[in-house]
Amino acid sequence: MVSALGMTAFLGGCGSTGSSDVTLRLVAADYGDSAANSSQKYWDDLARAYESGHPGVKVKVSVYSWTDVDRKVKEMADAGDPPDMAQIGAYADYADKDMLYKADDLLSIPVQADFLGQLSEAGQLRHVQYGIPFAASTRVLFYNKTLFARAGITSAPKTWDDLAADAEALKAKGVKYPYALPLGPEEAQAETLQWLLSGGAGYTDDIGTYTINSPQNAETFTWLKDELVGKGLTGPVAPGKLNRAQAFSAFAAGEVGMLNGHPTLMQQAAKQGVDFGMVPVPGRNGTPKATMGVNDWMMAFKEPGHKDQIGDFLDFVYNEKNVLAFSREYDLLPVTSSASDVMTAADEDKKLWPFLEELPLAQLYPFGKTSWARVSADVKKDIGRAVGPTGDPTAVLNQLQTTASDAESAQSGS
Known part of the structure; x- marks a missing residue:
């Protein structure tokens, strides 16, 4: 996985971040089942790969279990100190309070267009997308x-x-x-x-x-x-x-x-x-x-005020190779069309084909x-x-x- 992330360090999100010496804070959920494959390792590798091409930006990731992560983000938001980004289970309550950036204010057009349509729609509140699909499963x-x-x-x-x-x-x-x-x-x-x-x-x-x-x-x-x-x-x-x-x-x-x-x-x-x-x-x-079907979300809070840097980092997160690396590490379904097409055709992903086939017709939570x-x-x-x-x-x-x-x-x- 590290080599896959390393190879993409300069392939996604290479534009100007508009500033320097910025630290982005991300709170994320843990998809691992042990310390050996904790999502902390995935995010640390990805953050270092990104930072190697963006010397003015640091990415600090805090990973919590699914039992705790939603509560942690809520506590931070309620205290007036939300993270720049949160990768959790629901977005709409924060979007309704006008705390989140719109997806199209953050992501480049090619990245935004690559998301599976059903998942992008589920990320909308009043027909505006705030929730960015991150990982799916059936x-x-x-x-x-x-x-x-x-x-x-x-x-x-x-x-x-x-x-x-x-x-x-x-x-x-x-x-x-x-x-x-x-x-x-x-x-x-x-x-x-x-x-x-x-x-x-x-x-x-x-x-x-x-x-x-x-x-x-x-x-x-x-x-x-x-x-x-x-x-x-x-x-x-x-x-x-x-x-x-x-x-x-x-x-x-x-x-x-x-x-x-x-x-x-x-x-x-x-x-x-x-x-x-x-x-x-x-x-x-x-x-x-x-x-x-289950879809987990990435969202970005307005409060820290790092819109350009967040958007640039998320373009990198959703690079095809990085999406594939995460999906394969945790046997989850990719949320982008490009990565889904690769997995549907790759023999190494054959065990996931039944799940991939189910996803388009799956019923999601009322996100x-x-x-x-x-x-x-x-x-x-x-x-x-x-x-x-x-x-x-x-x-x-x-x-x-x-x-x-x-x-x-x-x-x-x-």
């Missing part, structure tokens, strides 16, 4: 072939009933996590959306109105509570306490029969010799309403809603209670719906 069901064979399971599940029956068979053979259900605070909003889609609904309806407490969603979480969690099929850690990273590590350790995962899990499981398969996420009666950051935070905090021993799925979904509706009303009234 989800599939991963299953441990060795554990399936031990339990006498001959095919991967296609429906919820199949999944529950397979989980029962795995439990009978002593599998620690027959189905890992990570509804802990790290990424509960993702696991939740996968289940809502597989139940025929989602966070919003077709016109973008929040429908978190729809009858379909209540049925989905009631089924999870009664048929998986209540029957002891989700493992020793309560779903509300189980984070995605923990679930992935357990899968890589051979302790999980099934879980929903994104491409990064392939590398993690393969490193530890797990023989795994991947199939579409099962739906209530078969194929889900839609595949879930363009200024309320989404608050709603997402509440889902992370509260959704695990819905499937707990004394949990009431309908009550929890009603509470989340009230939060979402209040946030929308406050926005429309501002």
Whole structure:
């Protein structure tokens, strides 16, 4: 990776930065699963490569786990000291407060035109793009072939009933996590959306109105509570306490029969010799309403006032070779057409082709809603209670719906 970044040091963003002796601060999320492949190493290499061609600019990158990074940026912004750039999970609340630069104020035309159209549109608030796509993924069901064979399971599940029956068979053979259900605070909003889609609904309806407490969603979480969690099929850690990273590590350790995962899990499981398969996420009666897609965002704050330098650095970040280096390091999907075209044609990226094919039709979070950051935070905090021993799925979904509706009303009234 270092050599790839080094080669592009002078290929992207070589224009004048308009000033000298500027330090750009970037807060970014960690996509690694250990210190050895922490995103801090990726960003440090990229920053040094950029600085070698731009002696007047320093780039200081602080990387935090997904559990902490959104909160860290919010604390900095609330204190009136936002970073120059943040690479996090939501942008619209900052854009609505007029804290962000528009994408076309920062990026060169070729770079801006290279983003996948669906992702660029998702980065818009009131038809203006503030969120710059950074990394994308879709989800599939991963299953441990060795554990399936031990339990006498001959095919991967296609429906919820199949999944529950397979989980029962795995439990009978002593599998620690027959189905890992990570509804802990790290990424509960993702696991939740996968289940809502597989139940025929989602966070919003077709016109973008929040429908978190729809009858379909209540049925989905009631089924999870009664048929998986209540029957002891989700493992020793309560779903509300189980984070995605923990679930992935357990899968890589051979302790999980099934879980929903994104491409990064392939590398993690393969490193530890797990023989795994991947199939579409099962739906209530078969194929889900839609595949879930996730896109993470880059954004730039106005407050530090380094527009020219930020734009020049971001042009470099989104150089084709740098996008490919990041995507290949973490088994994620590139957000640019040029890098996607390379990966679709390269045999070395063959394992990602199923995910690349799904992305154009995947359903994303309602990123363009200024309320989404608050709603997402509440889902992370509260959704695990819905499937707990004394949990009431309908009550929890009603509470989340009230939060979402209040946030929308406050926005429309501002």
